[in-house]
Amino acid sequence: xxxxxxxxxxxxxxxxxxxxxxxxxxxxxxxxxxxxxxxxxxxxxxxxxxxxxxxxxxxxxxxxxxxxxxxxxxxxxxxxxxxxxxxxxxxxxxxxxxxxxxxxxxxxxxxxxxxxxxxxxxxxxxxxxxxxxxxxxxxxxxxxxxxxxxxxxxxxxxxxxxxxxxxxxxxxxxxxxxxxxxxxxxxxxxxxxxxxxxxxxxxxxxxxxxxxxxxxxxxxx
Amino acid sequence: xxxxxxxxxxxxxxxxxxxxxxxxxxxxxxxxxxxxxxxxxxxxxxxxxxxxxxxxxxxxxxxxxxxxxxxxxxxxxxxxxxxxxxxxxxxxxxxxxxxxxxxxxxxxxxxxxxxxxxxxxxxxxxxxxxxxxxxxxxxxxxxxxxxxxxxxxxxxxxxxxxxxxxxxxxxxxxxxxxxxxxxxxxxxxxxxxxxxxx
Numbered sequence: 001x002x003x004x005x006x007x008x009x010x011x012x013x014x015x016x017x018x019x020x021x022x023x024x025x026x027x028x029x030x031x032x033x034x035x036x037x038x039x040x041x042x043x044x045x046x047x048x049x050x051x052x053x054x055x056x057x058x059x060x061x062x063x064x065x066x067x068x069x070x071x072x073x074x075x076x077x078x079x080x081x082x083x084x085x086x087x088x089x090x091x092x093x094x095x096x097x098x099x100x101x102x103x104x105x106x107x108x109x110x111x112x113x114x115x116x117x118x119x120x121x122x123x124x125x126x127x128x129x130x131x132x133x134x135x136x137x138x139x140x141x142x143x144x145x146x147x148x149x150x151x152x153x154x155x156x157x158x159x160x161x162x163x164x165x166x167x168x169x170x171x172x173x174x175x176x177x178x179x180x181x182x183x184x185x186x187x188x189x190x191x192x193x194x195x196x197x198x199x200x201x202x203x204x205x206x207x208x209x210x211x212x213x214x215x216x217x218x219x220x221x
Numbered sequence: 222x223x224x225x226x227x228x229x230x231x232x233x234x235x236x237x238x239x240x241x242x243x244x245x246x247x248x249x250x251x252x253x254x255x256x257x258x259x260x261x262x263x264x265x266x267x268x269x270x271x272x273x274x275x276x277x278x279x280x281x282x283x284x285x286x287x288x289x290x291x292x293x294x295x296x297x298x299x300x301x302x303x304x305x306x307x308x309x310x311x312x313x314x315x316x317x318x319x320x321x322x323x324x325x326x327x328x329x330x331x332x333x334x335x336x337x338x339x340x341x342x343x344x345x346x347x348x349x350x351x352x353x354x355x356x357x358x359x360x361x362x363x364x365x366x367x368x369x370x371x372x373x374x375x376x377x378x379x380x381x382x383x384x385x386x387x388x389x390x391x392x393x394x395x396x397x398x399x400x401x402x403x404x405x406x407x408x409x410x411x412x413x414x415x416x417x418x419x
Contacts, residue, residue: 008284015279015291019298026302030309037312139321140253141394179388193395 040070042133046102047073049117049129050092052155053100077102085215092119100128103212107204110196112136114204124213127205130154142197150198153188159209173202224349231338231353237330238361239407244330248362249399251321255378258366260314261321262359266352268299268325273339273351275299280340292335293326300325330358365402369393 001007047069051062054076065072080089080101088104102119115134118127130151137143144150175190175198176182182189190198222230237243244265251257275295276283283291304322307315325331334354339347370376373393375383392398 002282002284008287011282011284012287012290015294019294023298023301023305026305030305033309034305037308041312139251139257192389192391 043073043077044069045117045131045133046090047077049102049119049131050077050090050100051129053092053119053128054094057094057097057099082215082219085212098122103208104133105204105208105212107200107208109135109137109200110142110194111138114200116201116204118205118209120209120212124209124216125158127154127157127159127209130205132201137194137197142191142194144191144194145197145201147191150189150191154205159205175199175202222346224346227346227349228353231334231350232357232360236357236361237333237354238358238403239410241333242407243333244328244358245403247321247324247328248358248365248403249396250324252362252366252399252402253369253373253394255363255366255370257321258362259359259378261324262355262362264300264303264321264325265328265330265358266355267303268296269331269334269355270348270351271299272296272331273334273347274344276335276339277342277344277347283340288340289332289336292332292340296331296335297326330354361403361406364406365399368402369398373398 044066048062048066051065054060054065054072055062065076076092076094078091078093080091082089087106090102092099092102100119100121101124102117105116105118107114107116113134113136114132116130116132118131119129120127132146132151135143135145137145172186173188174186175195176187178189178192180189188202231237235241238245238248247261251261272292272295276292279291300322303325304315334350338350342350367377370378370393371382372390375381375387375389390398
């Protein structure tokens, strides 16, 4: 029977149906939980990116703000919809005063796309905080862009003077080796063995930051 | 063969990496950090054990002409089950394991053990073979990653072992070091175990 023409086809079909059904049922029962986990994880990343600005204004520590999630998220973070900007946008707000903006930015890494959250001052020129939320870089090499020592280099950093000015400050940053100590404020340490990924991060920030700045300026926001 | 012999054979005597040179791609790719190696190793042990068991269970009904498609289907299904479970219950570990899911599906050891053992032996024996082969593979990953992480980052499982005086060897973080270390490991085992035994 196993040598007949139809047996392998029918057997294969039965196996595909069995395993596809098991996977479908398992996914169906886990779907809500997975979506909830993803939403929480994203909101925590947004709150974390805006936490320093909230902390500076309210005097609460960033740890207590993070520990109070989801209440603190509801209290301080507002989602904003900017037509044509085509990205998730948020603002930290206390007593109707805007403390900082947070934008989702995207770029191309070595192996795939990267997604990050960047918070800025209300004049959109200085980076307050920066977190990578999704990347597909080499584990142990490029994936180390998520480490705090790398990300903290971008915190409280002037990034846009004026895109139309002769000197574009975002172009003046340069990478040095991870083991070196920066000699001036324009030098940033790159991840060892991940030159392309490190360069991609700064390119993503430069392109997206300038794009957002121009959008706000052109729309007089 | 006794159960113990099956296990020892799969894990050590006929180790998939140093004896059969299988699973090399992932052994080179992920061994710069011990935690990544351990996570991948656990994923492979789980998938290999259950895939071997299932393939062996249906071996008498599986036509030869489609057996490899069936094996791939079973292996991929178990990997997806692991992925869904982790995403729903352990999102942090899932984030770390994420890049390796594809590597588990394409790991030659899984197809190798399915073809060489599970498709010709009883389910329980195949399960033991899966556990042994998975542990043998994990052992190799951990040995290589121990050296690479220690010299490349000065740490073990992310914990700083060597002080600030230590200057990290960049070569250990990069892929070429895995080639050298794996070659040294295979040479050492061949010289001091197999040749000495012969």
